[in-house]
Amino acid sequence: AQKVTQAQTEISVVEKEDVTLDCVYETRDTTYYLFWYKQPPSGELVFLIRRNSFDEQNEISGRYSWNFQKSTSSFNFTITASQVVDSAVYFCALRFSGGYNKLIFGAGTRLAVHP
């Protein structure tokens, strides 16, 4: 079965703290893609990153970084020096080769960054 688990329901930090959002996935496919989306209060899902199953290289983009580890089926997301504008719900999603490539989303992690 295909599944994404985001165990952290809510995280609250003070501005400038680093924060890591956890994502664990399950799939029997050898070819799959993992995504992170941000959903601010406005409601629109904003694409952040896509990673394929053959590329375990970590990625850094400004204050954002992603750690993909196939050995533990995890794709964690770290925000360095968090800002109030980072407050949102963050979703991890899995897309696999079967099932018409639909996205399977986790339940999301609500991040609140306080000044």
Place this chain on the structure above:
Amino acid sequence: EAGVAQSPRYKIIEKRQSVAFWCNPISGHATLYWYQQILGQGPKLLIQFQNNGVVDDSQLPKDRFSAERLKGVDSTLKIQPAKLEDSAVYLCASSSVLAGPADTQYFGPGTRLTVL
């Protein structure tokens, strides 16, 4: 480049009434998706179109939900009759590659439906 457009943004109806949502995808995107997002949960795919053909509607409650994508561009999602449990945000997304695994979906702002 304009993003995915959806209307209305908000809708409140009584149970057993009908409602329709509209989506205009990013220009040139062949694949269109409708998702249902219940409060506190991640989005769940309802239906996926490739041009104007249905690719996957396995999770669409077909006794009350219907969707169409005429001419392979705009799409309409309808609920008739609505139930209380249909209260959710309905998100439309589109993508540009032929439903390949590298395809990235871009989402609209959603329609928040409240059924009383």
